[in-house]
Amino acid sequence: MKISDVASQCGLSIHTIRYYEEIGICPAICRGFDGNRCFSAENLEWLTLLAALRDTGMPIEKMKRFAALYKQGDDAVLERKQLLQEHQAALDIQEKQLDQCKALVLKKLSIYDDMLGRKP
Amino acid sequence: MKISDVASQCGLSIHTIRYYEEIGICPAICRGFDGNRCFSAENLEWLTLLAALRDTGMPIEKMKRFAALYKQGDDAVLERKQLLQEHQAALDIQEKQLDQCKALVLKKLSIYDDMLGRKP
């Protein structure tokens, strides 16, 4: 699987995928005879997870820890679980922020509608 | 009202508030005799809205447009409405990303639980 396919499927840009490899948070992407990266199904799954974590605001440092634990294998499952649980808490905060923002925007929009309705 | 009060109430840091003033997205913060900023209720409300928009990913450039429209007054209400509606769409996308990430994390966590349950 080539980089453009992975990019379109996991939602990361080609640049970002290369960047993630460079900083070591996507383990073991092999290369074809032509020097191009070729991605396994495991790579794709991992990058898809990273994309979801990134989209919801996980910082790179945390991804690095997560990737290191992933490389350690089964011994580190408990720590990986804890890390994801921390992220769950972050997701809850975001959900609250999202709801608050939605409410504020709705309020503003109704004020604008009043102003627009009254005027013309 | 002084900057530390506003910071704790609107959720932006003191640094960020000064930065927002500097780039012109918080209109007309007056100064006391000592040179310190003193914030009105309107300032606070505006910064609270900006904080909500920022927390949900609105880029600075868009905030600049929004602030410019706000300064224009009632003539620009329609455009302000359109801008907020665009942001509503962005909020919907974020909500989807949040849900997807939640689902992925739950899946991973249940896999980890299996691994932890099976082993000891």
Place this chain on the structure above:
DNA sequence: CCTTGACCTAGAGCTACTCTAGGAGGGTAC
């Protein structure tokens, strides 16, 4: 009187990309 703490400005530093430059390999059109 001296220290502590909140404020100020100007500007450097940081994170996480994102884009550009410069170059190679491969497929198709004239």
Place this chain on the structure above:
DNA sequence: GTACCCTCCTAGAGTAGCTCTAGGTCAAGG
């Protein structure tokens, strides 16, 4: 067969949006 185009590569510069530091003023408390 060579010109053009697309995708890939690396290395490194640029950007957004803060965040922090340095260096300084002023007021209140011990």
